[in-house]
Amino acid sequence: MxxxxxxxxxxxxxxxxxxxxxxxxxxxxxxxxxxxxxxxxxxxxxxxxxxxxxxxxxxxxxxxxxxxxxxxxxxxxxxxxxxxxxxxxxxxxxxxxxxxxRRPVWGALTGVRPGKVLLPLIRANGEAEALVRLERDYDVSPERAALCLDAARHTLAAADSLEGRDVCLYVGIPFCPTRCAYCSFVSQSVEKSMKLIEPFLDALLREIEATGEQARRLGLRPVAVYFGGGTPTTLSPEQLERVCAKLESCFELSALREYTVEAGRPDTITAEKLAVLRAHGVDRVSVNPQSMSDAVLEAIGRRHSAADIVAALETVRAVGGFAVNMDLIAGLPGDSAEGFRATLETVLALAPENVTVHTLSLKRGSRILAEGTPLPGAEEVGEMLDFASARLRAEGYGPYYLYRQKFMSGGFENVGWTREGCVNLYNICIMEELCSILAMGAGGSTKLIRHDGGRNLRFIAPKYPLEYIQGIDGVCAEKEQIGTFYRESGELEE
Ligand code: SF4
CATH class of the missing domain: 3.30.160.100 (Ribosome hibernation promotion factor-like)
Structure with missing residues (x-):
């Protein structure tokens, strides 16, 4: 244009x-x-x-x-x-x-985080006036404004619960059993990169040490740990044991409030791995069907069936002690409003503590985009999301964080839904920049937050496993920036 x-x-x-x-x-x-x-x-x-x-x-x-x-x-x-x-x-x-x-549901609101606009309005004018302004000044639909307000309440509660030394830890494991068709992450399928896993872990353990040293020296207090990727449960029980044990020995974890590991693919979940995670205090796993239709799963290249998800959930519940998140995607190839409804009903029957409803967002690098696969239209995706919202609310779930992405079908949003008392603090912190995130692993994005309006600092480790392994000396040296940031920003002063 x-x-x-x-x-x-x-x-x-x-x-x-x-x-x-x-x-x-x-x-x-x-x-x-x-x-x-x-x-x-x-x-x-x-x-x-x-x-x-x-x-x-x-x-x-x-x-x-x-x-x-x-x-x-x-x-x-x-x-x-x-x-x-x-x-x-x-x-x-x-x-x-x-x-x-056609009037977009988010009206004239641009950007990734609607909360970034709403939160200052609430702080300055109170909830009722903030809502009026969101609808009047930005033409946001009443449904989206209400969604945003509900999530903002969780953000404010989380912000109030945090102190200056509180940080979250992220560990990125960039391997998956196979690569999904819509994936734009750098995750490598283990079929192709099995031989990289051990050298990657050696590098990761070094980075955990370097990061832990900075955190201990500064007296930073991890409140949440999140293992993402990739699919961290692609690792063997022994490999998971090594990473978790290293994290414990390098960080002071006594103030930890939650410990999440993504176990997205059911083909990676075993009772033995779950037992290792439980033994290290992991109390939340994310098992991500995306769809409970076998035809859709096949279309997106997930080499598992809906029945495999149900079996994985049974294993998780049998081991016990985990809150469960399940991710769904509205707008997948081969899906329909009716199919999505059936998926949501099946997921609700499994009673997860959190359900995250994503809208398909296709970036360069995804196979669906490259192959030009036909997708449900924006109107149908809107129907899926409306149904999800009404049904989840009826089942006692509320929205606790949300964000938008570029290239998202219909300009919609991703929403994390939670049962009362089960919010995932990490998701709120990273989305609303409530505290610093110390990231480790390939593609890990460390973000150091200033609360005084000063400039945040962000640095990212190399994305690809081989690049990460080869660059690990530099990755560890970069951790010095954490100390420099905290000393210069005055963030730790009372
Ligand atoms: S499980 Fe997630 S990270 Fe792995 S290939 Fe599929 S979409 Fe990508």
């Missing part, structure tokens, strides 16, 4: 809105006089109002949208930037609606 800006240079805001409204379009900024199908986005400051206007030229027609704010509201530089960017986005949004675009 050709884009012409005048009176401002808010390219990022314009591109975010372009992605929300027209996900297939890429921005271009040609020089010269405006021509062809295009967006003209202007910002003009007059005596009383600052006004953004957008003209969308499509199919030989011109559609207009405007948004304005009183100059008296533009108090300081940061507020002015924020308000002007919102005006620009709203003008684009209105022009797109005028052109006949």
């Amino acid at each position: 050709r884009i012409y800006l005048s009176g401002h240079e808010y390219r990022y805001a314009v591109e975010q809105m372009l992605l929300t409204l027209f996900p297939g379009e890429r921005p271009e900024y040609p020089a010269g006089e405006p021509e062809g199908e295009r967006l003209e986005v202007a910002l003009h400051r007059a005596a009383v109002y600052t006004t953004a206007s957008c003209a969308l030229l499509r199919g030989g027609k011109r559609f207009r949208g405007t948004a304005r704010a009183k100059n008296s509201a533009l108090t300081d530089r940061i507020t002015t930037e924020r308000i002007c960017q919102r005006l620009v986005k709203n003008a684009m949004y209105r022009a797109a609606l005028a052109s006949g675009l």
